[in-house]
Amino acid sequence: MARLGDRAALIPAGGAQPRNFPANHLPFRASSHFLYLVGRGLSGAMLLMEGGSAVLYRPTPPPGDDLWHGPSHAADALGESIGCPVRPLETLKVPRGTLTLPSMDAVTRAHQESLLGRSVGGAVSAADEPLAQAMVETRLIHDDAAIAALRRVGRVTIEGHRAGLAALAPGKRAYEVWAAMQQVFTAHGMGHAYAPIVTPHGEVLHAHDLDAVLKEGDLLLADVGAETADGWAGDVTRTWAVNGRYSPTQAAIVEVVQRAHDAAIAACTPGRRYRDVHLLASRVIAAGLVDLGILRGDPDELVADDVHAVFFPHGIGHLIGLDVHDMEDLGDRPGYPAGRTRSDRFGLGFLRLDRTLQPGMAVTIEPGFYQVPAILADPSRVTPHGDRINRTRLAAFADVRGVRIEDDVLITAQGPEVLTPGLPNC
């Protein structure tokens, strides 16, 4: 509110979405802005901040609701637990000039537009820019409670990965491994922060199909993170050998990625520009691939010319907090401060974060190596690099389709703190 001055702001929770029919619902996940400010997801509720005070407005249950859903929380008790008055949503009146952030769900967005008497848009409108900036400034640096939540979800995420590794065996389906990981999360009262990726096709960066049969000699890439009941996210990737031991080519690539991972984490210190962390990891990968004979040339030049991005096309990581890509509903505002914009270079253009790191920021570090057919078969992506890619040598690494190693890191004045510690890659 201090950052908003005399402007009022309306923050909607969003609403539960029907699934198949009105009485069945998709799992409800409140807006992270709402969760940050209110501390609990209350479907259909809206927070109005105005003149230095806040009021929570929530829908009144329909008559007879207590027969099916039990008595609803008394407004007084709820208000005491969240620290502001609670009133019926029907009584909400929004002052002229109130700012808002567009809800992700279309029904709530229409409600916002009717309350505000103006278009709210799918992206942040110019009128709402000060609120978007205030939220970014508020959420960017995690406070002690947030840090505690991130440590907790980090530990449970790691425990889930251990269970996944323990469940791994040739002949199983990927969903059997995911079942073991999910069981850990659920038994801690947690959910998952994003659709799990558990796949022998690590080269498909967003592979959400969990049906694959795991074969002797395959790698299994597991990108899975827990989420606390109040919304804090974990985000960890490991790449395991299905039969428990890497082939020599798999071991060699995993070692390169691990070195990039370790070097990037070590570089997560206050004052460091995150793009430089990305470039450092890129250089370690380029140098490693030169050593293995897959790339030819000077590692610095290879990175300058984006040759490494043929195999590591995405960014080294992103902000993490209440969203696994924290505040990405606000576009590049959280990731790119004034004066910095996304690169149009291949690879670097997918970097979601280019801030100067400060204590209290939390990021992922997730280097990878992939043989993506859509890149390797695309002349526009590979021809410019001429003979710097050694296709003959690359063919020897056919059993390494995709490797990624990812952990979550808190920036502290003393240096990087791994929020997801103690989990070896295999």
Place this chain on the structure above:
Amino acid sequence: MARLGDRAALIPAGGAQPRNFPANHLPFRASSHFLYLVGRGLSGAMLLMEGGSAVLYRPTPPPGDDLWHGPSHAADALGESIGCPVRPLETLKVPRGTLTLPSMDAVTRAHQESLLGRSVGGAVSAADEPLAQAMVETRLIHDDAAIAALRRVGRVTIEGHRAGLAALAPGKRAYEVWAAMQQVFTAHGMGHAYAPIVTPHGEVLHAHDLDAVLKEGDLLLADVGAETADGWAGDVTRTWAVNGRYSPTQAAIVEVVQRAHDAAIAACTPGRRYRDVHLLASRVIAAGLVDLGILRGDPDELVADDVHAVFFPHGIGHLIGLDVHDMEDLGDRPGYPAGRTRSDRFGLGFLRLDRTLQPGMAVTIEPGFYQVPAILADPSRVTPHGDRINRTRLAAFADVRGVRIEDDVLITAQGPEVLTPGLPNC
């Protein structure tokens, strides 16, 4: 299509909904009508049936999509597997007078309205009535493939309940029991058909909070059903003693509910009116409560006067298929044939189905006994029954807040087939 005559019909799958930010999604669940006709959930796709032939229209992935999501299925291969041509959604042209059914998601509904040039509405519009009726007639009687799917999901649902019972112990949280059940579903490549109810507060009929600590002497009501990858639902409830043995009062009530359950299932034969199954179960409950001294009077009169409904306020069950309440997006059309309408009596008015049973129909049978404060403390619900409710005797049953026993039943020419067999109540 035969039921539609020369009318065209547009069936949308619905689309994945964003979760927190655009690149993250809630789990996508396609419309059951679409799943029934196409056999797989394809986010954003629409099926157009016209003049006896059908074409699937699907969104064209954006450029560069294959970098992130891998190569998309070729239209030819997809078309062959689903049995109709596949074309880009952008080329979809909808004939005048095409019928449709409103998607559950607002974005898809807006797309339907723009394609059809008319309002589609949140409920079925009068213009679309023939399509709604055709879908009801088609989906009401399950074919062999549907029956096989319902048997499969029934078995996995039962296996999940066994795992839940095995995980049960005083001091645990409800979500630890749910974690064991969910693990079984996920490890079979299945999800869950509805938000799980796993609660010591069975008297809250829709209690979705999984946080409760399970206490010695409590009952735990678990209403949990698996869902196959292509959408077929299971729906089973058991009420367990947290410490493994019922108290005498708990055992007495569970026995009454079990008798109602068994009698109702035995009555699920072709030609039987489902309302009579409900009334039969109600009578068994009323008679049992008379025997226990909780109700006074003649069981038939108690049922005629809805006294039993104070303790058993909901219906005996509902249709089950691709939706756990099958086709409930079409309102009462699937449950109530022409000439039958919902009762306005308390209890009976919550009965979701009043068809005459036929072979191929699948229903749930789920009698219960609850001490719902919102009912027992409501003079308008209890005063008319005078001294027929023995409050003094009822007080002895304070450790029985809510009991329900539910299985899924297929109607066959030979009689009822329990789709969820072999699971004792404790």
